[in-house]
Amino acid sequence: MFLYFLTLVLMVMGLYCLIAKKNIVKKIIGIVIMEYSINLFLILIGYKKDGIAPILLKNVSVEELTSRGVDPLPQALVLTSIVIGLGTLALMVAICLRIYEKYKTFDMSKINKLKG
Amino acid sequence: MGIILLILIAIMIIGSIVAIETKNLLSSVISCGVVGFCLSIVFLMLGAPDIAITQVVVEILILVILIRATITTDNTAIEGARDTFPYVSSLIFFGLFLIFSWFALQELPRFGEPLMRVSREYLKTGAAKTGATNIVTSVLLDFRGYDTVGEATVLFTSIIGAFVILRRKGRKEKSEADSEKFGILEDDDIKDSFEGF
Amino acid sequence: MDNLENEIRDTNKGMTSIVKTIVRYVMGIIVIFGAYIVLYGHLTPGGGFAGGVILASAYVILTLAFGRELALGKMSNTAASVLDNLGALAFIVIGILGFTAGAFFLNFLAKGEQFRLFSAGIIPLCNIAIGIKVTASLFAIFIALSIFGRFIYQMTDVEESGGEE
Numbered sequence: 067m068f069l070y071f072l073t074l075v076l077m078v079m080g081l082y083c084l085i086a087k088k089n090i091v092k093k094i095i096g097i098v099i100m101e102y103s104i105n106l107f108l109i110l111i112g113y114k115k116d117g118i119a120p121i122l123l124k125n126v127s128v129e130e131l132t133s134r135g136v137d138p139l140p141q142a143l144v145l146t147s148i149v150i151g152l153g154t155l156a157l158m159v160a161i162c163l164r165i166y167e168k169y170k171t172f173d174m175s176k177i178n179k180l181k182g
Numbered sequence: 183m184g185i186i187l188l189i190l191i192a193i194m195i196i197g198s199i200v201a202i203e204t205k206n207l208l209s210s211v212i213s214c215g216v217v218g219f220c221l222s223i224v225f226l227m228l229g230a231p232d233i234a235i236t237q238v239v240v241e242i243l244i245l246v247i248l249i250r251a252t253i254t255t256d257n258t259a260i261e262g263a264r265d266t267f268p269y270v271s272s273l274i275f276f277g278l279f280l281i282f283s284w285f286a287l288q289e290l291p292r293f294g295e296p297l298m299r300v301s302r303e304y305l306k307t308g309a310a311k312t313g314a315t316n317i318v319t320s321v322l323l324d325f326r327g328y329d330t331v332g333e334a335t336v337l338f339t340s341i342i343g344a345f346v347i348l349r350r351k352g353r354k355e356k357s358e359a360d361s362e363k364f365g366i367l368e369d370d371d372i373k374d375s376f377e378g379f
Numbered sequence: 380m381d382n383l384e385n386e387i388r389d390t391n392k393g394m395t396s397i398v399k400t401i402v403r404y405v406m407g408i409i410v411i412f413g414a415y416i417v418l419y420g421h422l423t424p425g426g427g428f429a430g431g432v433i434l435a436s437a438y439v440i441l442t443l444a445f446g447r448e449l450a451l452g453k454m455s456n457t458a459a460s461v462l463d464n465l466g467a468l469a470f471i472v473i474g475i476l477g478f479t480a481g482a483f484f485l486n487f488l489a490k491g492e493q494f495r496l497f498s499a500g501i502i503p504l505c506n507i508a509i510g511i512k513v514t515a516s517l518f519a520i521f522i523a524l525s526i527f528g529r530f531i532y533q534m535t536d537v538e539e540s541g542g543e544e
Contacts, residue, residue, distance in 0.1 A: 232424045235425060239429065243432065243435070246521075312502065313502070314499040314502050315494060316420065316421055316423065318426070323502050323505045323506070324486055324502060328483065330505075331474060334470060338467055341519070344520055
């Protein structure tokens with residue numbers, strides 16, 4: 067239970083970085099930290115005590131895997147979400163470079179003043 | 183097991199505090215890397231080797247891309263007058279969020295005892311039905327293949343979006359106009375004059 | 380071989396010759412490991428996504444050490460885009476071919492024997508398609524960021540120096 071709470075603390079810190087910081091790269095880092103915490107939360111929920119990885123080996127029978135294996139469903143979903151995180155990070159960095167090209171700064175407050 | 187997990191997650195929280203509060207952007211990016219690598223160790227301990235492999239390699243690529251974005255730009259700290267109201271209100275909101283989440287988390291299944299109504303079927307019959315002994319792959323590509331098509335579409339869309347934002351077509355007119363005015367090199371000449379990364 | 384030696388000795392492009400020599404020996408091992416992760420994704424930990432990212436990181440190492448020209452000679456930006464599209468298309472075509480047996484993403488090939496490389500029907504084919512797609516798209520996005528980043532900084536330098544004068 068306390069582990070779940072620590073994961074949510076990590077998520078809240080990413081959200082704080084996203085809202086309160088003025089640098090765009092800091093905001094991107096906040097989004098990345100939030101992604102990490104959500105992935106960790108999903109995997110923690112699927113963990114079974116003294117569990118083994120959900121892979122059938124030659125010395126592991128199907129009955130043992132059924133009784134001891136951890137949950138494979140969140141793992142399959144998190145696996146794709148990590149790679150998608152890389153794709154969206156590339157998109158964010160591209161937008162960030164465009165903003166730097168136009169305004170010559172990473173500061174969000176200055177970008178607001180130069181609008182229009 | 184539980185204590186090691188607590189220590190690793192504490193290291194992740196300390197690393198993210200450093201990443202958020204440090205002045206230099208490059209140190210911030212590298213502290214973000216600390217969080218990611220600890221996360222991959224945690225995945226390995228929680229019985230998810232597939233995700234641990236993916237997380238290590240993706241973390242390296244994230245660091246390369248973020249350092250690419252910050253290394254040649256102006257990475258001094260951004261100082262300015264801090265407005266107190268947004269900080270105080272966001273801190274109050276986060277405190278309330280954590281307090282209510284503590285009560286909400288009591289309703290979840292306890293750590294180490296997951297509900298596995300669907301997953302037990304996957305574990306029991308997955309290898310026999312699909313022939314793949316890695317149950318994660320059998321869920322990913324056979325039982326839930328339609329989900330994977332959606333995820334591949336999202337990846338494709340984000341890459342296409344980045345290309346559209348990065349392409350040089352929109353700036354060609356500007357560079358031609360500039361080259362008439364200031365005698366700047368043409369687009370391709372500038373590209374050829376760079377060597378290496 | 381002489382060409383590669385010259386490439387390593389050339390100190391103008393990329394990093395120092397120590398890095399280039401080590402990358403030359405490590406490169407093959409990384410590519411073999413990535414291909415292993417993709418091909419054995421249905422038997423051992425790994426799969427198309429993880430193996431694709433490993434193969435893309437091999438190309439990223441090549442770009443960082445030897446400079447952009449040599450990496451683009453191995454796989455050009457256009458080829459990366461085409462491979463990206465082909466990978467996604469192949470994945471969906473494999474899914475649609477399941478209709479020949481009745482349903483979308485139905486495993487219509489023979490299951491084979493467990494713990495063998497050629498088993499599990501369409502799953503290894505899907506892994507290969509996803510691996511190609513992820514490799515090509517991540518390499519292409521890295522090359523695009525690298526080229527365009529350089530271009531932005533060159534433009535800003537010119538404009539700033541012009542403004543000061």
